[in-house]
Amino acid sequence: MKELVIATKNKGKAKEFKSFFAEYGINAISLLELNEEIDDIEETGSTFEENAALKAEQISRLLQKPVLADDSGLVIDALDGRPGIYSARYAGEPKNDQANIEKVLHELKDTTERSARFVCILAVAVPGEDTLFKKGYCEGKIATAQAGENGFGYDPVFIPDGYTQTMAELSAEEKNKISHRRNAIKALEDWVKHEQ
Numbered sequence: 300m301k302e303l304v305i306a307t308k309n310k311g312k313a314k315e316f317k318s319f320f321a322e323y324g325i326n327a328i329s330l331l332e333l334n335e336e337i338d339d340i341e342e343t344g345s346t347f348e349e350n351a352a353l354k355a356e357q358i359s360r361l362l363q364k365p366v367l368a369d370d371s372g373l374v375i376d377a378l379d380g381r382p383g384i385y386s387a388r389y390a391g392e393p394k395n396d397q398a399n400i401e402k403v404l405h406e407l408k409d410t411t412e413r414s415a416r417f418v419c420i421l422a423v424a425v426p427g428e429d430t431l432f433k434k435g436y437c438e439g440k441i442a443t444a445q446a447g448e449n450g451f452g453y454d455p456v457f458i459p460d461g462y463t464q465t466m467a468e469l470s471a472e473e474k475n476k477i478s479h480r481r482n483a484i485k486a487l488e489d490w491v492k493h494e495q
């Protein structure tokens with residue numbers, strides 16, 4: 300396998316997958332780079348797994364090749380697990396990272412209970428085969444104010460356990476060592492090596 304299509308239109312994810320798969324000599328191609336225009340896939344599932352499968356299976360069926368999808372999000376304990384599967388559009392349509400951050404900070408303004416985790420579920424769909432799932436987590440807490448410019452999404456308000464800076468203050472290299480996405484990729488390593 301020299302190339303692997305990643306069923307995402309998220310630039311931040313696409314960049315991270317490029318870096319991960321380059322380690323295996325594989326070119327990770329996002330939907331933003333394909334020549335054909337791919338319609339947005341409706342994420343109608345009620346779990347990360349269902350949404351990851353929807354994305355991977357629909358694009359794999361369309362392209363007739365193996366496709367990886369990532370459904371991920373931020374799970375905050377004091378908010379009973381929200382934003383969870385609704386992370387991308389927590390503050391409503393259209394998707395807006397800054398509005399999402401402000402909503403979370405507002406909802407947590409009166410509490411010191413700030414534990415949270417990023418969750419990443421990967422689904423690999425191969426034509427004619429059962430879909431494979433792998434998961435990864437990154438534990439941490441929600442900061443009281445945003446800081447940092449790197450990464451995407453909620454990175455400016457997420458402080459990984461063992462760190463004093465937010466994920467957005469870490470370099471891409473540092474984030475990619477400890478992130479939920481890295482941990483999910485590690486769990487997928489056997490499949491990646493077997494496919495090569």
Ligand SMILES: O=c1[nH]c(=O)c2ncn([C@@H]3O[C@H](COP(=O)(O)OP(=O)(O)OP(=O)(O)O)[C@@H](O)[C@H]3O)c2[nH]1
Pocket residue numbers: 306307308309312342369370371372373386387388399417450451452453454455457478480
């Ligand atoms: O600070 C963050 N650092 C991360 O590493 C991260 N990973 C996920 N998220 C949040 O969770 C949503 C995923 O939703 P999601 O899986 O549906 O993806 P998406 O809609 O952005 O793109 P696509 O892959 O579906 O095309 C994203 O938009 C972000 O808000 C992250 N936030």
Ligand SMILES: [Mg+2]
Pocket residue numbers: 342387
């Ligand atoms: Mg999405």
